[in-house]
Amino acid sequence: MIQQRIALLSAAGLAAALLLGACGSSTDQNATGTSPGSTAPVATGPSPSATSAPAGSGDSGTGHMATTTMLMAKTVQGMGSMVTDDKGMTLYRYDKDQPTPSKWTCAGECTKTWMPVMVQDSVQVMGVEKNLVGTVHRDGMKQATLGGWPLYRYMGDTKAGQMNGQGKDKAWYAVTPSGRKSTMTS
Template sequence: MRTSWRSTSFVATAAAVLALTTACGQESGSPSTNTQNAGASVAPGAYGSGGSGLGYGTDSSASPDAEGESAGVLAVTENAVLGKIVTDSAGFTLYRFDKDTAQPPNSSCNGDCAETWPPVPAEGASVSSGVDKSLLGEVTRDDGSKQLTIAGWPMYRFAKDTEAGDTKGQGVKGTWFATAPTGKKAGATGPGLSVRNDPELGQIVVDKNGMTVYRFMKDQAWPKSVSNCTGACLDKWPVVAPVKESDTKGITKKGLMPFTRPDGAQQMTINCWPLYTFSGDKAPGDANGQGVGGTWYAVSPDGKPVGAP
């Protein structure tokens, strides 16, 4: 938008400032959505920030026992937080990846990603009860191997799950989730952004998985949204992806919009302030990022930093 500035017109000046404040960081047009056709190759860094990965965890050393081991007879386990989840015969959680597709089935986790998230072989997998046998299938991976699918979604284990019943992969990078018996994501998810009444912090914003949302005091909101968390910073503070206004509850609508980061990824804002989650929060209700470095704070429904000096 181009604005004619006239030093003699206070009204014109005020209107221009108002326009900048309203637009802060908003890109023209609708937020772009990356789509991946079945069998198509994935561009390096397409799922990560700063070109450093595919959105998987930071531990790249996969368990030798998990790599290529048959799932055996699948079971359904009741998890206190997530509800019913699918596990393999040894009790290890099976996960699905949001960057994959189910119709048609396609696995986009390869290379280093597959070391952290070992694909579950299709061979030798069966069900006894709890999972509809008709939902089981397979997909051919880039290396020619056959990977197990449930309702079309490719199945994985997580290298950091070291004991039966572990669900450490749940919500990693906002793209990895334990699998429900129907093939859907385990755990009830709420609106894209909503408000939780924290006993210590008061009303704070949470994402669809109930994870605390944060602000970085070194960022900028006016005259446009600017994120100063880049590179390795994003490993600890993943960005909150764009959320439709209709998919929010209790959030102030002012400045509720996405903006495009320098790396091309889109990030959500409230009152034009960029939003993040914290990798140190392991479960809904955690707020371990509060006050970190004196620069990171939970976000109030109007976008202000909770408890900041």
């Protein structure tokens, strides 16, 4: 019974990601690729399963995206508690983005390395301050935010628990459950 639910939820999540990838893009970006967006509330609570799959790119050259239904705190060996997606992949924030109001600046080629973390109508949390979780509009979809900072996955992290993007270009940092950037180095 549980395996059937997991399979159904996984299939539904993948189908949703593919449908979102097929949607057109928004035209409300300015020339710098910055979209002010607005923060929207998200539902919280425990979830036994979730999915994460890349979505296609929009007409604006958005690049790659990752979808998730859960943000959770995980202890990364030697690094402390960081936020991961439902697959255990470390999530990052970008110092050039703005938390208030939430704005993303990573666009085009940037999203081929740093995939925006997209969510549906709700996202579950475990060990993350739920009042800090929100979304910002991005190309007709919703990008997850924590403490107002848009969240990303790094293409260089190939398995759960890796933090290969930590400190990249002195602008990309793993995000802590309180929405702050990690200052830890490996």
